[in-house]
Amino acid sequence: MAETHILQDLQHQAAIASKVYVQRDYNSGTICKFQTKFPSELESRVDKQQFEETMQTLNNLYAEAEKIGGKSYLEGCLACMTAYTIFLCMETHYEKVLKKIARFIKEQNEKIYAPLGLLLTDPIERGLRVVEITIFEDRSIGFGR
Amino acid sequence: MPGGSNSGGVGAPPSPPHAAASAPSRPLRPSRYVPVSAATAFLVGSTTLFFCFTCPWLSEQFSVAVPIYNGVIFMFVVANFCMATFMDPGIFPRAEEDEDKEDDFRAPLYKTVEIRGIQVRMKWCSTCRFYRPPRCSHCSVCDNCVEDFDHHCPWVNNCIGRRNYRYFFLFLLSLTAHIMGVFGFGLLFILYHTQQLDLVHSAVTMAVMCVAGLFFIPVAGLTGFHIVLVARGRTTNEQVTGKFRGGVNPFTNGCWKNVSHVLCSSQAPRYLGRKKQLHSVTVQPPFLRPHLTDAQLAAKVLDNGIQGDLHRSKSSLEMMESQSCDAEPPPPPKPELRYPGLSRESTLLNKAPPTPTMYKYRPTYSSPGKNHTALTHAYANQISRGDSLKESSSLLQSSQQPGFRSEPSLDGREAPGERGGAGLGGDRPGGAGSVGGAPGLGGGGIPGYSLGGRSYPSFSDPTVLSPGAGGASRSSSVRSGSAHNAAPVSEATTSTSYKSLANQTPPRNGSLSYDSLLTPSESPDFEPAAPDLSAPRAPVLGYSSPYLSAQLSQQRDVELHQPSASSVSLLSSPHRAHYLRASSSPPPPPLPERERLLQDPHHSHGHSGSRPPRFSRPPLLSDSAAPHPYPYRTRSTDAPPGPSTHPPRSPHPPPLGKSLSYSSAAAAEMQYRMVRKASASAGAGGGGGGGDEIQMKSFSRTNGQPKSSTSSSGSTPSSPCHPMNLSARPGQAYTGPGNTQSPAHKPGGGVKKVTGVGGTTYEISV
Numbered sequence: 001m002a003e004t005h006i007l008q009d010l011q012h013q014a015a016i017a018s019k020v021y022v023q024r025d026y027n028s029g030t031i032c033k034f035q036t037k038f039p040s041e042l043e044s045r046v047d048k049q050q051f052e053e054t055m056q057t058l059n060n061l062y063a064e065a066e067k068i069g070g071k072s073y074l075e076g077c078l079a080c081m082t083a084y085t086i087f088l089c090m091e092t093h094y095e096k097v098l099k100k101i102a103r104f105i106k107e108q109n110e111k112i113y114a115p116l117g118l119l120l121t122d123p124i125e126r127g128l129r130v131v132e133i134t135i136f137e138d139r140s141i142g143f144g145r
Numbered sequence: 146m147p148g149g150s151n152s153g154g155v156g157a158p159p160s161p162p163h164a165a166a167s168a169p170s171r172p173l174r175p176s177r178y179v180p181v182s183a184a185t186a187f188l189v190g191s192t193t194l195f196f197c198f199t200c201p202w203l204s205e206q207f208s209v210a211v212p213i214y215n216g217v218i219f220m221f222v223v224a225n226f227c228m229a230t231f232m233d234p235g236i237f238p239r240a241e242e243d244e245d246k247e248d249d250f251r252a253p254l255y256k257t258v259e260i261r262g263i264q265v266r267m268k269w270c271s272t273c274r275f276y277r278p279p280r281c282s283h284c285s286v287c288d289n290c291v292e293d294f295d296h297h298c299p300w301v302n303n304c305i306g307r308r309n310y311r312y313f314f315l316f317l318l319s320l321t322a323h324i325m326g327v328f329g330f331g332l333l334f335i336l337y338h339t340q341q342l343d344l345v346h347s348a349v350t351m352a353v354m355c356v357a358g359l360f361f362i363p364v365a366g367l368t369g370f371h372i373v374l375v376a377r378g379r380t381t382n383e384q385v386t387g388k389f390r391g392g393v394n395p396f397t398n399g400c401w402k403n404v405s406h407v408l409c410s411s412q413a414p415r416y417l418g419r420k421k422q423l424h425s426v427t428v429q430p431p432f433l434r435p436h437l438t439d440a441q442l443a444a445k446v447l448d449n450g451i452q453g454d455l456h457r458s459k460s461s462l463e464m465m466e467s468q469s470c471d472a473e474p475p476p477p478p479k480p481e482l483r484y485p486g487l488s489r490e491s492t493l494l495n496k497a498p499p500t501p502t503m504y505k506y507r508p509t510y511s512s513p514g515k516n517h518t519a520l521t522h523a524y525a526n527q528i529s530r531g532d533s534l535k536e537s538s539s540l541l542q543s544s545q546q547p548g549f550r551s552e553p554s555l556d557g558r559e560a561p562g563e564r565g566g567a568g569l570g571g572d573r574p575g576g577a578g579s580v581g582g583a584p585g586l587g588g589g590g591i592p593g594y595s596l597g598g599r600s601y602p603s604f605s606d607p608t609v610l611s612p613g614a615g616g617a618s619r620s621s622s623v624r625s626g627s628a629h630n631a632a633p634v635s636e637a638t639t640s641t642s643y644k645s646l647a648n649q650t651p652p653r654n655g656s657l658s659y660d661s662l663l664t665p666s667e668s669p670d671f672e673p674a675a676p677d678l679s680a681p682r683a684p685v686l687g688y689s690s691p692y693l694s695a696q697l698s699q700q701r702d703v704e705l706h707q708p709s710a711s712s713v714s715l716l717s718s719p720h721r722a723h724y725l726r727a728s729s730s731p732p733p734p735p736l737p738e739r740e741r742l743l744q745d746p747h748h749s750h751g752h753s754g755s756r757p758p759r760f761s762r763p764p765l766l767s768d769s770a771a772p773h774p775y776p777y778r779t780r781s782t783d784a785p786p787g788p789s790t791h792p793p794r795s796p797h798p799p800p801l802g803k804s805l806s807y808s809s810a811a812a813a814e815m816q817y818r819m820v821r822k823a824s825a826s827a828g829a830g831g832g833g834g835g836g837d838e839i840q841m842k843s844f845s846r847t848n849g850q851p852k853s854s855t856s857s858s859g860s861t862p863s864s865p866c867h868p869m870n871l872s873a874r875p876g877q878a879y880t881g882p883g884n885t886q887s888p889a890h891k892p893g894g895g896v897k898k899v900t901g902v903g904g905t906t907y908e909i910s911v
Contacts, residue, residue: 013430019243026258026265026279029396030293044434065411068402072411079412080315083224093411109426117432127237127292127416129275130244138430 017137021130022055032062034123034131045135046116054108054120058131061104065097098124177286181230181302188226188320191356192219195327198349199334206337211330218323225316226301233415234306235292237281240274263395280396282382292413296381305381308413314375315408317368324364328357378403 020042025035036055038048072093079086091099105122113120113133121132200212256267256276267276270283273290277283282294284304293307305313331354338347374384378397383389397403 021244024278026260029260029398030279045432068405068410073405073409075411076311076409080221083220084228084312087412092414094414095412098414106426114426114428115433117428117430119426119428124414124416124419125238125421126240126244129237129240129278132241132244136428136430136432138432140430 013139015137015139017135020133020135022133023130024128025059031066032128033059034062039133041135042118042133045118046113050112054112055131057104058101058123061097061101062128065094065101177299177302180299184300185226187356187360188222191353192323192327194349195331195353198346199331199353202334202337202346203330215323215326215330218319218326221319222316222323225312225319228312229298229305229309229316230301230303232303232309232312233417234294234304234310235308235413235415236287236289236304236306236417237273237275237278237292238416239272245274260395263393265395280380280383292416293380294382296385308415310380311407314371317364317371321361321365321368324357324361328354328361331357375404375407376400378406 018041020039022034022039025033027033034055036052036059038051042051075090075093101124102122105120109120117136117138119134119136121134123129123131126132196212196215200215203211252269254269256269257264258267258279259265260279265279267279269275270277270290272283272288275290277290278292280293281290283290284294284297286297287304289304291304291306293310295305295310295313297304298313301313301316303309331350334350335342335347335354338344338350341347342351371381374381377400378394379389383394398406
């Protein structure tokens with residue numbers, strides 16, 4: 001953006017311009033899955049491929065968290081046998097994956113979205129209902145434009 | 146023991162952990178704790194007595210395994226009881242303010258989402274400010290929305306939801322086992338002490354047995370009930386409300402998987418009371434912009450603001466409204482608009498989300514509508530409409546400099562003009578020709594511009610288009626756009642596109658605009674319209690420049706009365722989208738009329754789906770309109786006024802996104818039906834006149850006051866199938882979905898009458 005760069009000598013501030021909400025995809029039931037469709041508000045802000053890739057990875061992580069397998073079963077049995085006191089010391093599988101997801105989102109924000117003026121919010125903060133994407137705009141202070 | 150006394154730590158539950166930040170503090174109600182205290186007292190008390198009086202003899206007589214077994218079972222019961230009581234059932238935190246802003250005051254009460262092929266309704270929770278996810282329900286006792294809500298259990302004084310259902314189920318199972326054990330061993334004791342029944346031990350054992358026997362029947366019954374629920378994959382809420390009675394349960398995965406999901410899945414996370422993750426990521430401008438592919442740009446260019454318009458901000462709409470009110474020549478372009486990409490982004494981004502229309506119908510949850518907000522669409526619309534002010538001046542300027550297209554501001558504004566010219570002129574090559582031709586057209590530059598709108602997607606009414614049709618039209622646009630590979634004659638895009646636009650050679654720009662107009666015939670949607678397109682017709686559909694001259698409006702009037710065969714054929718095409726967009730002759734009511742109507746602070750919202758301003762204007766109307774008593778959600782109440790009046794209807798193209806989609810789609814549908822009737826009855830009256838009359842009445846009622854040019858045809862549908870009425874009707878298709886009968890009246894189809902709040906009746910075609 002040549003125009004913007006010309007104005008770089010002005011003081012830049014990022015201001016929240018709007019928020020985009022990516023809703024859950026309930027096509028496969030109540031499993032935690034977010035729509036990977038590219039929201040049109042982001043068309044000019046981020047690469048579609050990149051965004052879809054992020055969402056797909058997120059979905060995969062949630063699928064891993066909710067996976068019912070040997071590990072979760074053993075965890076349940078152990079919890080039962082210890083009268084659930086084990087939860088005081090041990091982290092559940094889901095929580096472990098949630099931490100992984102938080103790290104992933106942070107990394108994505110740092111590497112990809114913040115430079116584009118976007119910020120992904122961890123959906124767990126919204127009750128796993130939406131992925132909130134905050135769109136920032138460049139508010140240059142000073143004479144310009 | 147029972148009664149208000151809180152016995153023991155277990156029996157004195159403070160409010161469960163969910164009374165955290167997002168849940169409002171509730172007044173302490175001691176009566177809530179009575180059942181749980183009683184349950185706790187009975188459980189602990191009876192078991193303690195059993196262990197003290199019965200077990201010593203049993204352990205001596207039989208084995209020590211007896212008390213151990215009973216002890217283990219009892220531990221299990223208590224652990225599960227505590228987990229069921231104190232664990233957060235899966236409470237959703239209240240939605241943030243910003244999330245709610247996207248939805249407007251009059252968005253529908255229900256949203257449907259498809260789950261494994263089955264339509265499931267999501268209801269708007271006015272307390273929690275979001276559409277409840279499937280299987281979520283709001284507990285009135287706890288005043289929270291709970292995920293996978295089962296029921297509110299008074300015995301544990303807690304909701305049973307996703308997170309603690311497993312513990313509740315295991316509590317029931319273990320309690321049943323415990324009761325059976327206590328009763329059984331007590332019976333054994335008694336059988337061995339028939340001669341010593343006067344002993345204290347015997348008396349206590351018998352008392353414990355009585356309590357156990359008394360509680361066994363309801364507990365076992367409940368346990369059996371829940372075993373069946375788990376096997377079927379249903380919640381108590383769903384079973385009791387009969388949601389899947391005779392129907393298919395979309396949430397079941399088969400018995401085995403259902404059971405394993407309840408028992409073996411990993412503990413679901415809590416949503417409340419989490420450690421707030423500090424955003425350590427700093428967002429600092431300047432921001433990069435992604436490199437847009439040509440296809441993307443072309444798509445942006447030609448993508449009409451179908452859904453984007455629906456999300457247009459209030460301020461941008463207001464700006465347009467004020468502009469449209471202007472009868473004077475437009476002021477010179479503001480400095481901020483010299484860099485349209487930048488300024489538009491910021492102005493549009495800054496604005497609040499779309500204003501409430503009278504009735505914004507949100508179709509299926511998964512519809513693309515909501516997510517297509519598109520600054521691009523907003524830009525397109527703003528540019529096309531809001532900047533129509535600048536249009537004439539820019540057009541004039543451009544006409545003076547025929548070949549010069551590199552100035553972004555001019556280009557941006559000119560693009561529509563070029564397209565307009567192209568639409569008019571048809572074969573004129575080059576931008577110069579297009580622009581130059583514009584003034585040469587009747588009505589001057591503006592008409593030329595407006596004409597271009599006919600085939601320019603952004604001027605059509607996307608709200609009327611179904612996503613399919615819209616998609617088709619969009620794809621056709623993309624096809625035509627990409628045919629020129631150029632870019633972006635899109636004012637809707639960012640400054641990058643502007644830059645690329647500016648960098649292009651003029652002829653390319655011009656040809657782009659022309660060709661994109663010429664090639665609509667590529668698309669199936671446009672095919673029927675192709676012959677019409679080539680014919681230079683003066684006023685165009687879809688363009689609603691507020692500056693439309695009187696001459697133009699007169700031309701439109703003329704058009705109104707001259708429905709051509711092609712237009713009728715267009716009308717009868719099943720694609721409303723291209724009917725509305727491509728047909729040049731059956732015009733919608735004269736634009737100035739409509740604008741006046743639109744600007745009328747009336748209830749009338751939505752209207753025939755053919756004009757772009759529709760998405761911009763109706764919201765303005767609705768702003769000034771009084772709130773309807775419709776089943777759209779309000780800020781304060783959650784009570785549905787009645788059955789949902791906005792079920793997705795098959796005859797409609799699923800309305801897009803927010804905003805006018807419902808009303809305009811409904812209007813379009815109505816027009817469509819009218820057209821079909823007209824064509825079916827070959828212009829003869831009667832036939833579907835009844836339905837039309839109803840519709841016409843609904844229009845006139847909605848509009849509130851008879852509009853001058855269309856009042857005669859509107860309010861008194863003497864001959865509904867009269868071509869004049871026919872063509873006039875679309876323009877009048879202001880629908881007040883709440884006010885009147887639903888425009889979705891399908892002749893001969895199933896129509897369901899629904900009474901809404903305030904006694905209004907809707908007809909919903911089923």
